[in-house]
Amino acid sequence: MKANKRNHDFKALELKLTEESVSPHIIYFKEHSVREQSPEKPSGRTLFVVNLPPYADEKGLTNAFHEAGTVHSVRFCNKPNETEEKPTKTFLPETLHPRFRIAYIVFKKVAQLDKALKLTKLKPMYETSNEVKLGMDKWIQEHNNSILLPKNLKENIEEFMKSYDADAKSAEEKEKQLEQEDDEGWVTVTKRGKVQSFARSDKVENKIMAKEEKNKKRKELKNFYTFQIRESKMKHIVALRQKFEEDKRKIAQIKQSRRFKPF
Amino acid sequence: MLSIQCENILNNNWKIDKTSSISENDESITINENGKRPLDTENKDGQKKLRIRGLYRQPTVEELNRLQETENLFNSNLFRLQIDEILNEVKVKEKTVKRFQEWFNTLKEHLKTIPEDDTEYDLTEDKIYKHLGVKSPVGIELNKTKCMFKFHKFQDINIVGSYGLGNSINSKLIIDTQITVPTDTYTKNDSINYRYHKKRAAYLACIASHLKDLEIIEELKYMYVNDCHTKPMLEIKPSGKLSNILVVRMNLSCDPESYKLHRFSPVRNNLRESWLFDDKVENSSDVGPPTPYYNSSILSDLTNALNQDFLNETFLNRDNLKQAVVLLKIWLQQRKLQVSGYVISMFVAYLVQIKRINNIMSSYQIIRNVWIYIKSSELDTKGISLFKGSASVPSIEEFHQSFPVVFIDKSGFYNICWDMHKGTYNALKRESALAIEMLDNPNINSFIPLFMTPMHELLKFDHIIRFKNLKSLNEKVYNKVPRSSQVNYGVHRLALVTETVYSVLSRGLGDRADLVLQLVQADLSWSVKKSVDKVKQKCEEKLSFGLVLNSENVIKIVDKGPPANLPESEEFRSFWGEKSELRRFQDGSITEAVVWEADSRAQRRALPKQIVDYLLNFKYGVPSSEVYQVSDQLDQLVVSKSSAQYIEEGSTEVLRAFDELRRDLRALNNLPLDVTAMYGTSSVFSYCRPVVSVCAGRGLTQPHPRRRAASALIKDTPNARPPAYTQHNTVVLELGHSGKWPGDLQAFRCLKAAFHLQISERLSQQFSLPVQAYPTHIDVLKNGLVFRLKIAHPKEITLLQREMENGVVKHRESEEAVMLQRETVLLPRVRGALHGLHQKYPAYGPAACLMKRWLSAHLLSPPHFPSILADLVTAAVFLRPAPLEPPVQPLAGFLRALRILVDTDWSREMILLDFNNDMSREEITEVERQFNETDERGVMYIVTSYDGDFPSIWSRQAPTKQALLRVTTIASATLNYLEKALIHEYKDNILGVFVPSLSGYDALIHLATPLVPHTCERVGHAPERAHHAHNNRHKADDVLDDVVPVVDFNPVDKYLHELRSAYSEFALFFNDCYGGDVIAVLWRPDIEQLKDFQIANANGLMPVEMDGETKYKVNKQALLQDFRILGRGLVLDITVT
Structure with a gap:
């Protein structure tokens, strides 16, 4: 019964891709309220949405909730309360796995959130389906985008190398600092220090x-x-x-x- | 003496071990009583300790010896244990013996009451049969034989044959009994012109008439075996409980006193030409040609008693000999060789007589010796004889002139193998050689292929020749054979025809075929109340020939004959007719030669078909429409419909381009690190890609492609024609050694990209090849083919495994690292090995292609059944062919691969592929141990010798249990269908097995055909006209070569990837990756269940009202709508079934 009770908090509305869409998915949303606060999901302004189909994107959701007010930002997650990923810089773009997602929609104002919770109908995400790249259009675009001019590829590489070198350098400096005697007279032994030690692996x-x-x-x-x-x-x-x-x-x-x- | 010891030890091992395990328990109990260890069998740990304690117990001297012996004879020990099991299995049960004895005594009593009949009948009339109330067991062929018959009572009925000797087999138990016909029945001149046979038949009818109303008999039939229709027997099915277990055959033999044996020596004539050809003038002085075949049919009855006594004497109380014969009989039955148990018993008796074997040997040693002897015997040129004595008997040379195989009996007059064809003998020799080979191979458990695996003709032969109309063939061939042979064989035309066609085929095929074996189905049994002629009309005899081809010789285009100036050339010309022509060869010789037509490798493999067609037509005027040949029925699937190119030639083209590219890459200069090695990993590099990439020129159907850098782009304007699908060929590159690779994964990859860039620059500068660099790979166009180069470095794998823990760097297995290892380290090795396998057995590639096409046709394309797994399963056919030899025709290879899928018990068995035999016995044992100990293993377990630390890496993730079940179900259905189509129905089009059934799926997504790659390769698709393709290729040569075409743009794959990634929790998606324009959707079974709402699991749910309560259910309609949305532009329609 517990589960049943919980779902009453959620509001269920149909989310259409376009006006003509038949049998759309039903999305469920409620106000986002957890004990821990985070600047990305300010309390009172954040809407927590689940069951978003794979093709729902930021623009589409902004349009759908347009009647409630201006959407400030949309954050997609695979799981609720996902721990914030550390932003490791990757050289290769990550491969995308489309799937059902949940989202945190942050409105400009508190009042807009209340309005959103009172909506009885969502607007379709797009006026016409051509506005969003799907199917063949999407794959052709993806394919064409994957082809880079050697010049551009070179730029990408150089840029990444530069930032990597900078990171490496700062890390090295940090280590060097550790090498110094601290207040209590302790010295941390690192790989690069004067004191020879073996690799810890x-x-x-x-x-x-x-x-x-x-x-x-x-x-x-x-x-x-x-x-x-x-x-x-x-x-x-x-x-x-x-x-x-x-x-x-x-x-x-x-x-x-x-x-x-x-x- | 040694052998006796071994034998005893082998015999006792099993028993001793049982007792010793009991003593082990005793020991543990005493320990408990001493109070050293509490008795706690429930406790798992305690049990384990006890077990170890058992292993470490003090050995006795006896046990020590036994273990030592066990180790030395390990292989044969295992063998021995299995022999005991099988012998127990086929032993006739004591209950059956008792019941049969009772039954037989009753029968005997009844037979003895048979009344004497003093009436003399003229056998040309039907009077006697009307009187008897049964029909005559012989047909109209003997009508013209005139004789008078009077029934004389026989003395006794005896049990003979295998049951009498005690070496019969429990399954389909046949008990032979024999009645000796008294001498008075026959007169002196009855030996000629089938009078003997006719009287014998009448005698049999008399017995049948006496038995026909006996209540202990359920069914009484006449029967003959091997087309021996002049010498019928009675087949009696007892009533009651015995009826399902056994049948009794009653044969008639002849009193040895009736005739002098020398009347039937091979040079004598007993069948007059005048009788056979209906010459009206009886010319008694003209004796005619010798009739050894006819003579033998009477001799077998005459010498029966003598030989039976000899066998009884040899086998009496010699259990090991009997066991050996039983094993040999099982072996023969599994191979479906037409060698009777009688012949093999005689053969064993012969080996006993010449002291090659004796009863002190174990059954294993006996069969081994028998096989070795058969393997090296030459009964076709150096016959053997059981006869010992000084009486004058015909010489063995005389027999050789009349019979293909010579094995003389105890009397010295009768050839036991008189009706054995040369093909059968060759097959016997070949199988014996194979059996010895299997016994000597320590890496397989040879027992199972030797005795437990039945052979099917479709799997055994590469090529099968069948005659659709045997009657007309009979007629045509019979009229061409010389008169003397006709007389010799008398009314046994089928045997004569078989022998004649056999000799033509084996001569014509020469060394192309390792074995030509005739397969005759001419056994018949019918009720005693029916006329044999009517029964015969209904059921026809079947004749076919199976060929085992020699993969090296079969592809010869030219058959070289003798030099023109030799007399042999005349003979060669007359054999081949017009086909034979004079030819001058490169070595300067001028000889007669026969030249055949074939371009591709596949056509050359099918050359026997041409040869057989030609010879049968030339020699006997049999048109090819009357000959049905199983050889290349599936070849349509290994030829590309768009370019009319066969897979093997297409793959060779790719390999050649790859070789050139390799040379180019090696020659690159100004690179920081040299390219040291290149490995092709795509399936095309082992000839296993069913649809070979066509030259890329076809990708440029748009004359002026939009381009960026060196690559073509896809036009995204509406209505633009989609580019033709171009496959890439993946190549893994290794660079020279360097210690300077960064220790961070991302930086490492970045540096790799820099290398890609540099290599591509050099390639385009030095060799002006169109090259496109990507962060992950390089695409390069060479000879119109696209190669995708990927740099591999072991450091990347280590970096992926790296993990920090308490400041210590640890290396853990991660899924990504394993995948990378698989793709860059293991796959190149396996692919290389498969390439080698194809070089050794050229049928491998096409067979693997057929396998993949078949899997895909049934919508089980990867990932349901990974492509490399299909390659490996097919490789198993060639690497573990026992009990057969690797096939030469892809069709046979494909069928055997299906058999492996069906026959393997995947939950208990693994398949070990040891390429090049480089695994040691210890390694194999280790792999087996791992298989038995791991609980979490894939459904299939296939290990290659390259797997190293990751056994069964290829079968780890897929297929799922359900997918495998589906595969095996379809495979067995396919095999049944093909057997029916190829063996019984003479179908030429068997592509039906490559057409899927779309029933049973929940929804079908129909795709826009122009966007689906390879659509023109589909089974149902009409082939494009060859010249069209040709044109295209020419055009390609003009335009291409400065731009890399659109590579690997496969909308269907992309669509499936999205579907599987987003919806795999709701449904499974199936398709055919070779041009299938349908995706079949199967909902998961729990889709209809009502669910509770959970935040983490709210995907695709919609609320439903149930009894006033809100429950949730998967919104199937919305999902189907999603499928449409995601596949916009590709999906035509979705139908829900």
Whole structure:
């Protein structure tokens, strides 16, 4: 019943692509209210919308809610309360996976949000369907856009490299600063400092451990004590036994699946 | 002695182990009693410890020895255990033996009451049969034989054959019984002109008449096997519980006293020409040509008793010999060889006689020896004989002149293999050689292919020749054979025709065929109350020949004959007729030669078809319309309809262009890092792409494309014609070693893009190729083909795996890293191996193409069944062909691949593809262990020898269980259909199996055909006229070559990607990626369920009122509308079924 109760908060309205659209999706929305505040989703002005079809975009939603007032911004998410992604800069554009989404629509004014919640009908997203690139138009555009002049590609690369170099440099400087003695006289050891240290990665760790192990083994005498010889013999027998067990298991398996009926 | 020991150890292993496992338990219990370990079997840990404890227990000396032996004989030990299982399975149950004994005693009592009949009948009349109330078991051919018959009572009835010897097989159990006809029945001259046969038939009818109303018999029939219609037998089906288990055959043999054996020696004549050809004048002085074939049919009855005694004596109380014979019989039955159990028993007896085998050997050793002996035997030139003694008997040379295969019996007069064809003998030798090969291969469990796998003629042969009208063939061939042969075979025309056609075919095909085997279906059984002639009219005999081709020789265009000046050339000319012509060859020799017509590789593979057609027409005037040949029925699918080019030639063109491009790339200068290696990874590089990229010129149907940089753009004006679809060929590049690659993923990729840019610049400057650089790859046009170059570097994989944890860099498997590893490291290796496989077995590529076309035709295109997986399944046909040899015709390869899909129990079995045999026994065991231990594995488990740390990487994600189920269901339906069409209905068009059924889907999305790539390759599509395509290519040569065409623009793929990405939680989408203009939609089964509203899961829901409550349901109408919206311009219509 809990779920049922919750959905009463949501308002359900049809979202049409154009005026002529038949059987549109029904979107659900309510005022966005969570304890944590964030500047992107100011309380009182933000509308929380779920079940947006893959082709709904910012412009379309702005148009749809036009009657309520001016939309300040629209943020699309795949999941509600998605943790803010750290904006890592990627060189390649991310591949798009169209899917149903949710959105946070921020209005200019508080009153507009109230108005939006009182809407009984949404305007269609577009006047005519030609305004939005979909289907063939979209794919042709995508394809043509993917072709870059060498000059432009070069510019992109150079720009990215420049910013990367700048980032790397600032990181290095930061490390260098750490190298300095702090107030309490501590010095952080980094890769680039004067104090030589090894790279901290699992590979290096494994290598060190392996070396230790090897050293240990070298010191050990293997065929010295009687119990060791006995043990190694035992191990051999165990291996043979396992093999035999394996053999038996195989037969059982074949028996199970074929039951040895040739015809 | 050693063998005895091994045998005992093998025998005992199983038993000892059982007891030892009991003692193991005892031990654990005593430990418990001692209080060292609490008895807690519920506790899982405790159990585990106990098990280890069991493994580490102190061994006894006996056990130690046993384990040691087990290790040494591991392979054969496993083999041995399986033999025991199968022997148990085929053993006749004791209950059946008891019941049969009772039944047989009753029958015997009844038979002994048969009355003497003093009336003498003239067998030319029907009187006797009217009196008896049964029909005559022989037909009208013998009507002209005149003789008088009087019934004399027989002495006894005996159980003979395999049941008598104790080596019969439980399935379809046949018990042979025999009645010896008393000497008085026959007179001295009865041996000639089928009088013997006619009297024998009358005698049989007398017995049948006595049995016909007996209540312990459910069904009483006459029957003959192998077209031996002059010597019928009785087939008795007992009533009651035995009726489903066994049938009893009653045969008549002849008292050895009746005739002197030398009357029937191979050089004697017993069938007069005058009788056969209806010459009115009886000329008794003219004896005529020898009739060894006819003689043998009487001899087999005469010598029966002697040979039966010999067999009884050999097999009495020798269990291992009997077991071996049982195994050999299973082996023969699985191979459908027409070698009777009698012949094989005699053969084993012969090997016992010459001391090659004995009863002390295990059954495994015996069969091994038998196979080795058959493999190296030469019964067709050096016959063998069981006869020992000093009496004068015909020499083996005499037999060789009359019979193709010679194996003389105990009496020295009778050839046991008198009716064995040479083809059968060759097949037997070949199968034996294969069997030995399988036994010696340590990497497979040879037992299963040897004894458990039945062979089907469609899978076994590359080429099958069938005769639609056997009667007319009979007539035509019979009239051309010499009179002496006609006399020899008498009324057994089919045997004569088979032998004659066989010799012509095997001579004509020469070394193109490794095996020519006749397949005769001429067994018949009919009720004793029906006339044999009427029954025969209804059921026709079938004759066909199966060919196993030799992949190297079959493609020869020229058959070279003897030099013109030798006398042999005359003979060659007369054999080939007009086809033979004098030719001068490059080495200077001038010889007779026969030249055939074929351009492409596929046509050359089908050359036997031409040859057979020609020979049958030339020799016997049989038109090709009467001959049906299974060979290249599916070749239409491996030829491109738009360019009339075969896949293999198309792929070769791509490979040649790739080679040139490789040279160009190596020669690039002024690059910071050199290009060190290039690998093609697209399926076209292993000849497995069903639709080979046509030269890109066709992409430029627009004469003046809009262009940017070196690439053509797509015109986005309305009504613009869409560009023709151009595929790319993916190539992975490796650059020279450098330590300077950045340690950050994004920077790494950026640097890669810089390399793309630089390589493309150099390529266009140095070789003026049209090149387009992208951040992710380079597209380059070479010889009208587009290659997509991607730089691969192992560091990118490590960077993708990298993760920081507490300041320590760790490497974790991530999905993306695995994918990259798969595409850039593993795929090039597997593709290379598949390329090699195609070079070795040229049928591989086309077979894989057929497989992919078939999967796609049934709307299971990738990702439902990944394309590389189809390649690998087909590769399994060639890498693990046991018990057959790799096929030469793609059709056979395709059928076998389907068989693998159907027959493999995917939940329990894996397929290991060991290219080049470079995996060791230990590695294989390890892979098997992994398979058994992992619970989370894909539905199919296919491992290649290159998988390394990622076993079964190719089958990990797809297919799903449902998809696989669908694949196997369709595969078995396809096999059934094809068997019917090819074997029974002589259909030439079997493309129906490549037409999907669109029923059963919930909705169909119809697409605009001009926008769908490859539409012209569809099965139903009419081929474009060849000259049209030709023109196009010419035009292409003029315009192209300065611009990269629109590459890989596939609206259907893009549409499917969007649909699957957005709607896969609601529905599945199926299509045919080779020109299918329909996308089939199947809703997920839970789509109709009512749901509660949850923020995280509100997709596509609409509210519905239910009993005053608001529930939610998926809005199917809106989804269908979405499909229309997303596919605007591509979707024509959506129909809901």
